Amino acid sequence: MATLWSKRYAQRTGRVSSSTIRELLKLTEKGDVISFAGGLPAPEVFPVAEFQTACHKVLEEMGPKALQYGTTEGYRPLREMIVRHMARYKINVSVDNVLITAGSQQALDLIGKLLINPGDRLLVEEPTYLGALQAFNMYQAEYVTVPIDDDGLRTDLLEEALRAGPKFMYILPNFQNPGGVTLSLSRRMELIALAERYGVPIIEDDPYGQLRYEGEHIKPLVVLDSERPGCDDGGRYSGNVIYLSTFSKTLAPGLRLGWVVAPEEVISKLVQLKQGTDLHTSTFTQIVAYEVARGGFLDKHVRKIRQVYRERRDVMLAALERYFPPGVRWTHPQGGLFLWVTLPEWVNTTQILPHAIEEKVAYVPGTDFFASGGGYNTMRLNFSNARPEMIEEGIRRLGRVLATQLEAEKQVA
Numbered sequence: 001m002a003t004l005w006s007k008r009y010a011q012r013t014g015r016v017s018s019s020t021i022r023e024l025l026k027l028t029e030k031g032d033v034i035s036f037a038g039g040l041p042a043p044e045v046f047p048v049a050e051f052q053t054a055c056h057k058v059l060e061e062m063g064p065k066a067l068q069y070g071t072t073e074g075y076r077p078l079r080e081m082i083v084r085h086m087a088r089y090k091i092n093v094s095v096d097n098v099l100i101t102a103g104s105q106q107a108l109d110l111i112g113k114l115l116i117n118p119g120d121r122l123l124v125e126e127p128t129y130l131g132a133l134q135a136f137n138m139y140q141a142e143y144v145t146v147p148i149d150d151d152g153l154r155t156d157l158l159e160e161a162l163r164a165g166p167k168f169m170y171i172l173p174n175f176q177n178p179g180g181v182t183l184s185l186s187r188r189m190e191l192i193a194l195a196e197r198y199g200v201p202i203i204e205d206d207p208y209g210q211l212r213y214e215g216e217h218i219k220p221l222v223v224l225d226s227e228r229p230g231c232d233d234g235g236r237y238s239g240n241v242i243y244l245s246t247f248s249k250t251l252a253p254g255l256r257l258g259w260v261v262a263p264e265e266v267i268s269k270l271v272q273l274k275q276g277t278d279l280h281t282s283t284f285t286q287i288v289a290y291e292v293a294r295g296g297f298l299d300k301h302v303r304k305i306r307q308v309y310r311e312r313r314d315v316m317l318a319a320l321e322r323y324f325p326p327g328v329r330w331t332h333p334q335g336g337l338f339l340w341v342t343l344p345e346w347v348n349t350t351q352i353l354p355h356a357i358e359e360k361v362a363y364v365p366g367t368d369f370f371a372s373g374g375g376y377n378t379m380r381l382n383f384s385n386a387r388p389e390m391i392e393e394g395i396r397r398l399g400r401v402l403a404t405q406l407e408a409e410k411q412v413a
């Protein structure tokens with residue numbers, strides 16, 4: 001029934017609805033369900049003691065500054081540290097190319113606010129990060145989708161999609177969420193060339209780039225783009241890519257600290273929009289995170305996280321081999337937090353989820369990650385959050401559920 005309030009909601013909220021899957025997955029947060037559904041980092045690796053020390057130090061040495069309003073661009077020493085850190089990955093930009101945000105999620109929202117008019121088409125991978133679709137939907141975006149395979153975005157299908165005139169492309173080159181796949185160097189180069197040829201800019205979302213467990217680092221799109229002639233303006237970046245990253249997976253997601261790298265003109269616009277949103281990201285959190293991360297701690301900590309997650313990934317891959325029924329395929333992520341499972345086409349993972357939860361194991365059905373529908377026979381599994389022995393047990397349970405359901409559906413068919 002329409003209430004006084006609901007009759008007044010803005011039109012753009014019409015596409016926001018509560019999802020039955022989300023409601024179902026809420027049930028898995030308590031009790032003894034082994035959940036591969038969330039995208040949560042391992043709580044055991046949060047550097048709690050380091051934060052405790054840093055909070056104390058910051059309050060003692062610069063309490064009033066840390067508790068005061070700050071600039072919208074962000075705490076300068078933190079931005080300078082990010083610039084130094086990124087330079088090691090060959091992302092050579094100036095501090096004026098960097099804006100601190102309340103996680104990458106806020107950056108996605110600000111980008112939507114800056115670039116999307118109602119009805120604008122965006123080119124996204126299929127599947128893609130659900131949180132980005134949620135942010136962009138709020139600005140009434142429409143989508144042109146390009147599928148991914150084991151080497152990431154299918155660049156052989158890109159030109160046709162670009163002819164549909166998308167406003168921008170939203171791309172996840174490293175250990176894609178949800179697909180777990182990585183865009184190859186040759187495809188990255190092709191993508192950069194096509195972006196330039198068709199005049200379509202790229203949003204490169206890279207929360208997981210530092211969490212590589214095997215294989216060689218591949219240059220980010222922003223680097224390949226800055227290597228185009230005329231793009232690197234004496235250390236100031238002025239190209240076709242907006243690059244996003246975050247401390248959520250390397251320090252802790254509860255900090256809500258991410259950053260945007262973009263040409264200065266774009267940063268100035270984003271700063272104006274962010275002022276209207278939250279004035280600035282928490283001064284206290286930025287200063288504390290800077291104190292924790294500086295002096296080499298972040299590198300040391302990332303090395304530790306890589307070890308923990310590599311082990312969990314390997315345990316999950318081995319358990320999948322052991323317990324999953326024939327006819328099921330999955331990706332082999334070289335990093336990140338997720339892998340992607342594809343079942344026979346006639347299987348519906350949304351319908352199987354309640355059976356899995358009954359057996360006390362959970363996953364996310366893949367369909368929500370598809371901007372143009374489909375993906376009913378897919379699911380995303382997270383391997384960072386559960387301990388190795390729980391991963392083994394959870395995959396054993398899920399394998400049993402899938403085998404039973406596949407057998408039952410085969411008989412009906």
Ligand SMILES: Cc1ncc(COP(=O)(O)O)c(C=O)c1O
Nearest residue numbers: 039103104105129177246248258
């Ligand atoms: C691809 C992608 N982008 C953005 C985010 C949001 O991260 P943050 O915690 O920095 O807001 C996530 C979180 O899981 C993600 O997977």
